[in-house]
Structure formats: structure tokens, C-alpha cells
Amino acid sequence: MDWLGNIVFNDREIENERLELTDPKANYILGPNLILRNCTLVLKVSARRLSLKQPRFIDCTFEVKQELKNYQSWVAASLKGCRVKGRLSGCDFGYWPEYTSLPWYQHGSIEDCDFSEARLDGCRFMDCDPSTLRFPKWPCFTILDPIRRAPELCRATWPGLVGDVVVEKLHKQPPRTMALTEHAPTLAKQLETTPEELKAVIEKFDCILF
Template identity: 75%
Template sequence: MSWARDWLGNVVFADREIENEQLELTDKKANYILGPNLTLKNCTLVLKVSWRNLSIRGVRFIDCTFEVKQELKNYQQWICASLKGCRFKGRLWGCDFGHWPDYGSDPEYQFGSIEDCDFSEARLDGCRFHGCDPSTLRFPKWPCFTFLDPIGRSREFNSTPWPGRFGRIIVDDFRDQPPSTKALTYFAPTEAKRCDTTPEELKAVIEKFDCIVY
């Protein structure tokens, strides 16, 4: 493994290219800093830390596999990474991927991109995909489901009766999403419980749309 530990105890991967290696980011006492000027090709990254212990800045991931062993929550720094041909496994909640130009003015926030990535073995909930072509992505199947073009189709989605409070809590919010939002993925059991409905009732409505992947 190619890494360096700085005087503060941070584990730093930067200013290099790493290929065909497995990176174990699992030490809960460490802060893992990836980037800047880092390229990872055909690597496996095992993640078992919270968002507080993981920093991604200006990294190119090419044909990499992410094995998320601990649910990664509210992680926006994927938008500081270029992801091409990567695979995700495990649970991700409230994460953002792709190019979100309005997130910040720093150059690192303009670096993000995502294409040809596979989330079919992941469980996503409340995850957004920005500034990308969703047709190049493989989204997880039911009980996950993905709204395509949620902003452009917000009127269509809002004109449909949704069970429980799903319409008021989730669908009404589509028009207020960042303009760069191209897709939104949710996990039916969690959202059904939050919105006082059932996965089966949600699926009955979802099946009516050809712009929802499930």
C-alpha cells in the first residue's frame, strides 16, 4: 500500500498514481486524506469509517471498487472526485455524486464527475446524482428506487397521489433540489416507515412511471 502518515497522525494518499492495490481505510482512530493530485486505477477501497474520518479532494478513481463496510452517511465529498467505471457495495445514505458546481467556489468542487459506475450491489437512500448522464449508471434495484430528472418532471411526479406522507415529505421537495440534480435514489423500507406508508403501497405508484428505476 502506498501511503504516508503525517505528523498529526493523518493517513495521506496524495500526489501519486496507485494501481491494482487494496486500500484498507478501517482504522477508526485515523483520518484518511485522499488527494489532491491522486489517481487510483483498478483499486479496491475498503471503507469502515464515518464521514468525519474521510476526506476526498481532487481524486480520479478509474475502475475502482468501493466496499463500504460501515454505512456512510451525509457524505458530500464524492463531488470532489472523478469516478469512472467504478463499483459500489454497501450502504450509503445522504451521499452526493457527480458535478455540483453550485456547492462551492473552490476549484475542488468543480472537479467532480461520474460515469459508467455500478451501484447495483449498493443500498442507497437519499442519494443524489449531479451533472451527469444517468443512462451511464447502474442503479440498485428494488427495494431501492431512483427518480430520473426529478426537477424536470416534478410537476408530473407531484400530480400523482402518493401514499402516506411520501408526496409531502419527498416529492414536494423535488423543485427545491439543486439545479444540477439528475437522479435521486431512495430505499423503500426506510422511506415508507418515515412517511407512514408501506413499500408495497409505494411500489404500486412507482410502477406507473417509466422514469423511475426500480
């Protein structure tokens, strides 16, 4: 750790190692020019303590020990063949160069990744092929191609405030949004319904995975 509290991993390739990013007082900076292969990364820091600058993660496992909230910087990373475990909310993955003009945000990607052991809430997958990804099962659910399917979804009768707050605004998602994953119990609690009522509508659509 330097005098600013930064722990920097850059200009190297790391293979078959376990990296624990768990010091709450440290700022972890991964990249640029960093490749990690077959590594396990244990994350137990807040979003503001984690900075990704175009790292490449290949066949890595992420163990998220503290819920990672509102973290868009995954779009500054390339993930291939990775597994993600733990709780993430408001996170974005994939290719979204419009998010910011910073150079390391111009090359993000995601493919062949497994989120089946993660709990995702309000997480988006940008400009990628969702068919290469494994999404978490119920009580999470994933809307595929949400912008294009928005008119169809809007015609349904949704319980509570789900229609007004979520479905009616799908067309306003960033154009590169290929999939959106929500957590039914969290959504139900916020929007005056129950997971069971929500599932009864979700089951009618082949564009929603659960």
C-alpha cells in the same frame, strides 16, 4: 499516520492495490493529484474521517463496510468505471461546483459506474448522464430527472407522507440533480406507509427505475 492523525494519499498513481481505510482514529485524505486504477478501497470510517481532494478513481471497487452517511464530498472526486458496494445514505456524486468554492470541488464527475450492489438512501447524482450508471434495484428506486418530472409526479396520489415530504419538494433540489435514489423500506418507515403501497404508485412512472 502523521502527528495529527492524517493518512494522506497524494501526488501519485496507484494501480491494482487494495487500500483499507478502516482505522477509526485516522483522518484519510485522498488527493490532490491522486489517480487510482483497478484498486479496491475498503471504507469503514465515518464521513468526517474521509476527505476527497480531487482524486480520480478509474475502474475501482469501493466496499463500504460501515454505512457512509451524509457525505457530499464524492462531488470532489472523479469516478469512471467504478463499482460501489454497501450502504450509503445522503451522499452526492457527480459535478456540483456550487456546493463549495474549494478548488477540488470544481472538477467532480461520474460515469459508467455500477451501484447495483449498493443500498442507496437519499443519494443524488449531479450533472451527469444517468444512462451510463447502473442503479440498485428494488427495494431501492431512482427518480430520473426529478426536477423536470416533478409536476407530473405531484399529480399522483402518494401514500402516507411521501407526497408532502418527498415529491412536493423535488422542484427544490439543486438544479444539477439528474437522479435521486431512495430506499423504499426506510422511506416507508419514516413517512407512514409501506413499501408495497409505495411501489404501487412508482410502477406507474417510466421516469422511476426500480
